[in-house]
Amino acid sequence: MNDCEIIDPRFRPLVLANAALEKLAEGFRWLEGPVWFADQQCLLFSDIPNDRILRWTASGGVSVFREPSRFANGHTRDRGGRLVGCLHGGRSVVRTELDGCITTLVDRCRGKRLNSPNDVVVKSDGTIWFSDPPYGIQTDYEGGKRESELPANLYRFDPRDASLTVLADDIVQPNGLCFSPDEKRLYVTETGLQFDPATHRGILVYDIAGDGHTLCNRCAFYQATPGNADGIRCDESGNLWASAGDGVHCIAPDGTLLGKIHTPCPVSNLCFGDRHYSRLFLCASQTLYAIWVNSRGAQRP
Ligand code: MG
Numbered sequence: 001m002n003d004c005e006i007i008d009p010r011f012r013p014l015v016l017a018n019a020a021l022e023k024l025a026e027g028f029r030w031l032e033g034p035v036w037f038a039d040q041q042c043l044l045f046s047d048i049p050n051d052r053i054l055r056w057t058a059s060g061g062v063s064v065f066r067e068p069s070r071f072a073n074g075h076t077r078d079r080g081g082r083l084v085g086c087l088h089g090g091r092s093v094v095r096t097e098l099d100g101c102i103t104t105l106v107d108r109c110r111g112k113r114l115n116s117p118n119d120v121v122v123k124s125d126g127t128i129w130f131s132d133p134p135y136g137i138q139t140d141y142e143g144g145k146r147e148s149e150l151p152a153n154l155y156r157f158d159p160r161d162a163s164l165t166v167l168a169d170d171i172v173q174p175n176g177l178c179f180s181p182d183e184k185r186l187y188v189t190e191t192g193l194q195f196d197p198a199t200h201r202g203i204l205v206y207d208i209a210g211d212g213h214t215l216c217n218r219c220a221f222y223q224a225t226p227g228n229a230d231g232i233r234c235d236e237s238g239n240l241w242a243s244a245g246d247g248v249h250c251i252a253p254d255g256t257l258l259g260k261i262h263t264p265c266p267v268s269n270l271c272f273g274d275r276h277y278s279r280l281f282l283c284a285s286q287t288l289y290a291i292w293v294n295s296r297g298a299q300r301p
Helices: 009-014
Strands: 004-006 022-026 031-037 042-047 052-057 061-066 072-077 083-087 092-096 102-106 120-122 128-131 154-158 163-168 174-179 185-190 203-208 215-222 232-234 240-244 247-251 257-262 269-273 279-284 287-292
Touching: 004 009, 009 257, 022 061, 031 083, 031 279, 042 072, 042 279, 052 072, 072 120, 083 120, 102 154, 120 174, 128 174, 163 215, 174 232, 174 240, 185 232, 215 240, 215 247, 232 269, 240 269, 240 279, 247 279
Parallel strands: 031 072, 031 269
Antiparallel strands: 004 257, 022 287, 031 042, 042 052, 052 061, 072 083, 083 092, 092 102, 120 128, 128 154, 154 163, 174 185, 185 203, 203 215, 232 240, 240 247, 247 257, 269 279, 279 287
């Protein structure tokens, strides 16, 4: 429990008194994009500046899953269990088919190149929602310097007819995103104003209209300080677990900070996995951590 800080009593039953933060592996450059494959009992995650996707298992530790990865960042799985990923280098969202082939799903909007898709979620109807800030084309470190051709939009891609819809064009660098368990809300982290505490809006929340894809009622949900929230995940009770500069913040659906899991370095992204999706895997700068909690992840591909 030493790693967990109880701020609201509602956090106490969500964590374990006898579970500690575990360092699984270290020596990477910048970790992102964790996704759990329950059928293979493995975690895939990105080491972006090293241009590779890594694989962790409890028995084998870390091995290379794909290198080069075209500077892969965020990952998820679609309803068929296939890996869906964001590529900084490819400026695209791709799907790894069950035979191993990689299909480019989308790399343009109205004829213009995407910036560098960052993070992605798949809705229960199979549509793919992703953010497209320019972080992967601003430096050679995380992809390659390129001119931006489009605003940093939030998109919805429908693989059934290959249609692409702009969901929001007014978020200052949309980044991590996550549905509430009932898919009536969408949380989005806004990382573009991180150097201006007066205007930094942190995590936004939208209601999803009855048509299943129109965003409405935009609200400021939570401001993660220090640092800023990047990747986010919901547990099955609807609490939001957000990466932050000092670890992980757990936020109730009403926006109240319930508690924190402290880490020695900033966390960029996280996911639930392992037994019953009750273990949190943390991509924390150059280190991969995990901690068992008494809560289960909502997204189970
Ligand atoms: Mg991100």
